[in-house]
Amino acid sequence: MDEDFTPAERDALYKAIFSRRDVRGQFRPDPVPDEVLNRVLLAAHHAPSVGFMQPWNFIVVTDPAVKSRIHADFTRATDEAAAMFEGERRSLYSRLKLEGIREAPVNLCITCDRERSGPVVLGRTHMPAMDLYSCVCAVQNLWLAARAEGLGVGWVSILHEDALKQALGIPERIVPIAYLCLGHVTHFEATPELETKGWRKRLPLEDLVFRDRWEGEG
Numbered sequence: 001m002d003e004d005f006t007p008a009e010r011d012a013l014y015k016a017i018f019s020r021r022d023v024r025g026q027f028r029p030d031p032v033p034d035e036v037l038n039r040v041l042l043a044a045h046h047a048p049s050v051g052f053m054q055p056w057n058f059i060v061v062t063d064p065a066v067k068s069r070i071h072a073d074f075t076r077a078t079d080e081a082a083a084m085f086e087g088e089r090r091s092l093y094s095r096l097k098l099e100g101i102r103e104a105p106v107n108l109c110i111t112c113d114r115e116r117s118g119p120v121v122l123g124r125t126h127m128p129a130m131d132l133y134s135c136v137c138a139v140q141n142l143w144l145a146a147r148a149e150g151l152g153v154g155w156v157s158i159l160h161e162d163a164l165k166q167a168l169g170i171p172e173r174i175v176p177i178a179y180l181c182l183g184h185v186t187h188f189e190a191t192p193e194l195e196t197k198g199w200r201k202r203l204p205l206e207d208l209v210f211r212d213r214w215e216g217e218g
């Protein structure tokens, strides 16, 4: 079973991983065909989940009025966020493009129903956040599948959770996990934009890998 991926198939998977980008400013307006959207949603639905709970739902947003409402909340949240940084960081933050809500033809909210399979869930008994993490696995599956389909995805988390829930009619007990912008792109950047724009660099992997026990700062 070691080699059930051919070298070309393995390379294709790594290509998706290493060339996936968070997309904000490169969306094209042409619509995403339903069959392509369904394929990336199916990839998300095949993510691992604690106790096979599959706690996710996918709210597909294409209505410009709904997008505008969410964008208005982003504008409020990002002004608040800018004020949390000081000096040069604040002015750099304000120059960054951090969403493509209105430009992306599709927005997608991935949610978590924490009660989907009853109160006691195999694997969640001692680490209660595992259902939330399962939904993040679905996000990543979708992000990689989208990359292989030539579709860009951008995650927007500079939003007020209550405002997002209200705009999308999400009930109290459901947790919004990710608000994503999705669409065809003019191009994929080779390097994360936060790196090219001077916000932060990729850390060296060797600084992050420990052997047998925690070797970093306490």
Ligand SMILES: Cc1cc2c(cc1C)N(C[C@H](O)[C@H](O)[C@H](O)COP(=O)(O)O)c1[nH]c(=O)[nH]c(=O)c1N2
Residues within 6 Å of the ligand: 020, 021, 022, 023, 024, 097, 098, 099, 155, 156, 157, 158, 191, 192, 193, 194
């Ligand atoms: C949970 C979470 C939340 C967010 C993000 C990511 C994740 C995982 N990212 C994208 C993030 O900035 C990006 O992934 C990194 O900068 C690395 O770049 P690439 O994704 O490799 O292009 C992101 N980007 C952005 O412009 N606005 C945002 O609100 C967020 N929020």
